[in-house]
Amino acid sequence: MTTGDPILSIRNLxxxxxxxxxxxxxxRGVDLDVGAGEFVAIVGESGSGKSQSVMAAxxxxxxxxxxxxSIRYRGAELLGLKAAALNAYRGRKLAMIFQEPMTxxxxxxxxxxxxxxxxxxxxxxxxxxxxxxxxxxxELVRMPRPEARLSSYPHELSGGxxxxxxxxxxxxxxxxxxxxxxxxxxxxxxxxxxxxxxIAELRQRLGMAVILITHDLGLVRQHAERVYVxxxxxxxxxxxxxxxxxxxxxxxxxxxLAAEPEGRKAPxxxxxxxxxxxxxxxxxxxxxxxFLRRETALLHAVDGVDLTLRRGQTIGIVGESGSGKSTLGKAVLKLVPSAGTIRxxxxxxxPLDRAAMRPLRSSLQVVxxxxxxxxxxxxxxxxxxxxxxxxxxxxxxxxxxxxRAAQALAEVSLEPALRNRYPHEFSGGxxxxxxxxxxxxxxxxxxxLDEPTSALDRTVxxxxxxxxxxxxxxxxxxxxxxxxxxxxxxAMADWVMVMKDGCVVESGPTEAxxxxxxxxxTRRLIAASIKA
Amino acid sequence: xxxxxxxxxxTAIPTLFVxxxxxxxxxxxxxxxxxxxxxxxxxxxxxxxxxxxQLDQPLYQQYLTYLGALLRGDFGPSFYFRDFSIxxxxxxxxxxxxxxxxxALALALLIGGPLGAxxxxxxxxxxxxxxxxxxxxGITIPNFVVAPVLQIVFGLTLAWLPVGGWNGxxxxxxxxxxxxxxxPQIAVIARMTRAAMIETLRANHIRTLRAQxxxxxxxALHALRASALPVVSYLGPAAAALLTGSVVxxxxxxxxxxxxxxxxxxxxxxxxxVMGTVVVxxxxxxxxxxxxxLLYALLDPRVRLD
Numbered sequence: 137m138t139t140g141d142p143i144l145s146i147r148n149l150x151x152x153x154x155x156x157x158x159x160x161x162x163x164r165g166v167d168l169d170v171g172a173g174e175f176v177a178i179v180g181e182s183g184s185g186k187s188q189s190v191m192a193a194x195x196x197x198x199x200x201x202x203x204x205x206s207i208r209y210r211g212a213e214l215l216g217l218k219a220a221a222l223n224a225y226r227g228r229k230l231a232m233i234f235q236e237p238m239t240x241x242x243x244x245x246x247x248x249x250x251x252x253x254x255x256x257x258x259x260x261x262x263x264x265x266x267x268x269x270x271x272x273x274x275e276l277v278r279m280p281r282p283e284a285r286l287s288s289y290p291h292e293l294s295g296g297x298x299x300x301x302x303x304x305x306x307x308x309x310x311x312x313x314x315x316x317x318x319x320x321x322x323x324x325x326x327x328x329x330x331x332x333x334x335i336a337e338l339r340q341r342l343g344m345a346v347i348l349i350t351h352d353l354g355l356v357r358q359h360a361e362r363v364y365v366x367x368x369x370x371x372x373x374x375x376x377x378x379x380x381x382x383x384x385x386x387x388x389x390x391x392x393l394a395a396e397p398e399g400r401k402a403p404x405x406x407x408x409x410x411x412x413x414x415x416x417x418x419x420x421x422x423x424x425x426x427f428l429r430r431e432t433a434l435l436h437a438v439d440g441v442d443l444t445l446r447r448g449q450t451i452g453i454v455g456e457s458g459s460g461k462s463t464l465g466k467a468v469l470k471l472v473p474s475a476g477t478i479r480x481x482x483x484x485x486x487p488l489d490r491a492a493m494r495p496l497r498s499s500l501q502v503v504x505x506x507x508x509x510x511x512x513x514x515x516x517x518x519x520x521x522x523x524x525x526x527x528x529x530x531x532x533x534x535x536x537x538x539x540r541a542a543q544a545l546a547e548v549s550l551e552p553a554l555r556n557r558y559p560h561e562f563s564g565g566x567x568x569x570x571x572x573x574x575x576x577x578x579x580x581x582x583x584x585l586d587e588p589t590s591a592l593d594r595t596v597x598x599x600x601x602x603x604x605x606x607x608x609x610x611x612x613x614x615x616x617x618x619x620x621x622x623x624x625x626x627a628m629a630d631w632v633m634v635m636k637d638g639c640v641v642e643s644g645p646t647e648a649x650x651x652x653x654x655x656x657x658t659r660r661l662i663a664a665s666i667k668a
Numbered sequence: 669x670x671x672x673x674x675x676x677x678x679t680a681i682p683t684l685f686v687x688x689x690x691x692x693x694x695x696x697x698x699x700x701x702x703x704x705x706x707x708x709x710x711x712x713x714x715x716x717x718x719x720x721x722q723l724d725q726p727l728y729q730q731y732l733t734y735l736g737a738l739l740r741g742d743f744g745p746s747f748y749f750r751d752f753s754i755x756x757x758x759x760x761x762x763x764x765x766x767x768x769x770x771x772a773l774a775l776a777l778l779i780g781g782p783l784g785a786x787x788x789x790x791x792x793x794x795x796x797x798x799x800x801x802x803x804x805x806g807i808t809i810p811n812f813v814v815a816p817v818l819q820i821v822f823g824l825t826l827a828w829l830p831v832g833g834w835n836g837x838x839x840x841x842x843x844x845x846x847x848x849x850x851x852p853q854i855a856v857i858a859r860m861t862r863a864a865m866i867e868t869l870r871a872n873h874i875r876t877l878r879a880q881x882x883x884x885x886x887x888a889l890h891a892l893r894a895s896a897l898p899v900v901s902y903l904g905p906a907a908a909a910l911l912t913g914s915v916v917x918x919x920x921x922x923x924x925x926x927x928x929x930x931x932x933x934x935x936x937x938x939x940x941x942v943m944g945t946v947v948v949x950x951x952x953x954x955x956x957x958x959x960x961x962l963l964y965a966l967l968d969p970r971v972r973l974d
Contacts, residue, residue, distance in 0.1 A: 194879055199791075220883065227881030234879075239872040243970060244893050254880040289969040305880060 784861025
């Protein structure tokens with residue numbers, strides 16, 4: 137509950153953006169209160185206006201945006217203030233960290249100087265005093281080797297470390313409110329858990345309020361006291377965490393809560409034929425530098441992996457970024473050079489060159505993570521979906537290809553009439569359906585799914601998972617399902633391989649891995665991703 | 669740093685060798701020779717001249733002789749300016765051209781950079797439109813139009829400045845040619861700075877600065893440093909071109925620089941003069957590109973010299 141008067145209160149906030157199609161209203165009449173020291177979460181899917189609401193408070197709307205209504209901090213109106221007047225509040229009373237730790241720091245300035253800037257501006261500290269305080273702040277956010285980090289540049293830090301720097305900068309002037317806009321979406325699950333634990337701990341120690349903006353109800357469950365649920369620019373429901381989680385009133389909240397992927401996949405029968413097997417698979421990158429490559433260095437992205445995939449089976453490959461899971465997926469498709477043996481049905485793939493691989497390609501398909509980057513913006517959806525037929529079924533006429541494209545789109549539950557439109561007219565989930573249709577039109581036997589649901593909202597994710605499982609059952613497909621998201625893997629896969637630093641640390645039937653993980657690393661991954 | 673510089677200088681030598689070789693033979697492929705006048709010389713005189721300047725030897729022999737002399741730092745005698753060696757011509761002309769070019773470059777940076785930044789901060793405002801209009805004019809109006817207009821306005825009508833002449837490099841004499849040279853560079857630099865600034869001002873790290881309540885000057889400082897990177901890359905070739913003189917500007921203002929040597933040398937088949945100019949320009953290009961790489965590494969910590 138709110139204790140005393142709220143320190144931040146938003147009333148009837150509207151945010152509009154001028155666009156070529158006229159005004160677009162991103163936030164429609166939002167009311168929101170934050171009490172001193174309170175942990176408030178704003179939950180919603182992409183496009184719900186949850187970020188824009190706080191961007192308006194911070195004066196950070198894009199230049200074509202305008203906000204009306206009222207945003208008061210301890211009684212003082214923030215909306216409509218000029219940047220100079222607003223600077224008395226932002227960075228001092230209200231601080232913010234962002235979703236993109238990789239790009240939120242200036243690459244050309246040292247960490248120490250960047251943390252010192254708000255200290256010198258708002259507290260008028262000398263260069264030396266600011267540096268001393270910056271060091272304290274880095275220690276506060278538990279940055280490893282803080283002294284050395286003061287002189288580092290952002291590119292020398294990992295994503296998690298950069299987010300720690302962002303938090304240190306935000307805390308520089310002891311703010312009353314820390315706004316965290318999807319602070320961990322771009323980070324691995326174990327790092328996510330660390331960063332959120334840090335924010336929660338700092339809130340306790342420093343007594344500040346936290347506004348966490350997230351699409352992930354798991355995070356809300358763990359940390360928040362009060363929750364606002366937003367949809368299409370409006371708050372549809374708000375209340376204490378207990379109310380929202382255990383007795384949601386609005387159907388949308390219920391849908392969000394039910395959106396955790398569910399269901400389990402039964403393994404294929406033991407006598408199912410082996411479709412793909414790999415033995416001692418290795419992929420190395422040459423990192424040699426220097427004149428005439430004096431410093432030789434090899435990065436083993438995949439380091440001796442064995443894999444057996446049966447017909448109708450789904451192997452989930454999990455691990456954090458840099459674990460080699462995507463490289464493994466590319467290696468079995470021979471999209472990157474590798475050492476070791478790969479057998480597909482009864483053929484060894486290793487000796488085949490590109491031309492010899494081509495007839496097999498229709499059986500080996502792939503769906504990528506990025507539904508925005510993996511579809512050509514200059515082809516219609518029909519052309520994208522049927523493009524593979526030009527190579528693998530050249531005898532088809534244009535009309536026959538068009539018919540096949542329509543069928544393929546219908547199979548992924550997209551209106552076939554949409555095939556004459558271009559990708560930018562579709563949402564992320566629809567685009568991923570298009571990418572799946574493009575793979576399925578060739579009747580593959582094996583599909584490598586490389587984080588196919590990671591860029592999508594939870595509710596959309598759930599429908600894509602259902603679609604993939606349905607396709608698998610109908611066509612007896614085998615999947616290699618690569619993901620860092622253990623919840624989705626648990627719903628999709630009947631066998632799991634856990635990868636770290638290019639090696640498989642543990643593998644086994646899905647339930648065994650989740651119920652009784654053997655390796656420490658697996659236990660940490662599971663602990664970090666199951667947010668009860 | 670030092671090994672990088674040494675390595676780059678070492679790789680410049682083969683580049684120079686190729687440039688010299690190609691120019692030498694291309695020059696000789698052109699018909700005619702340095703002593704072909706409208707009224708042909710007597711055969712005997714011609715023969716003597718050719719022998720004195722060693723033009724009677726086989727081409728490869730001449731090439732080797734030239735290369736040998738070049739290695740000793742000897743650019744040879746001029747064929748056209750009979751009493752001068754190439755080294756003497758450059759000793760007189762190069763400092764003049766370099767001084768003009770350096771002034772023009774400095775002016776272009778001092779005016780073009782701030783103009784571009786101003787336009788970016790006031791994107792789509794009146795200031796932006798004014799700067800972009802000026803830049804379009806600066807790029808499209810050729811210097812052989814700008815120069816006479818300046819001469820007429822400031823030299824004749826207002827009579828503030830001399831119409832031409834070098835006069836030992838007096839400030840009054842330098843202003844008009846420097847402005848003429850700088851104008852298109854101001855335009856290009858303003859446009860590049862503006863484009864880079866607009867991009868940078870939208871970047872996430874600038875948003876971070878705003879979220880921290882830092883004032884406009886801090887934001888501008890960060891944005892300017894990031895926007896300097898593309899401009900710096902452009903400056904290398906631009907500096908090399910400016911410092912080695914401009915035919916048009918030096919001819920119109922009657923300035924004894926080296927800009928006109930390239931054209932005059934080529935027209936008169938003054939083989940050694942053309943070769944000398946080629947070598948000087950090539951060296952400038954190589955040196956300034958190296959300087960740009962060093963400056964770039966200084967500005968951007970992500971770039972490593974190795």
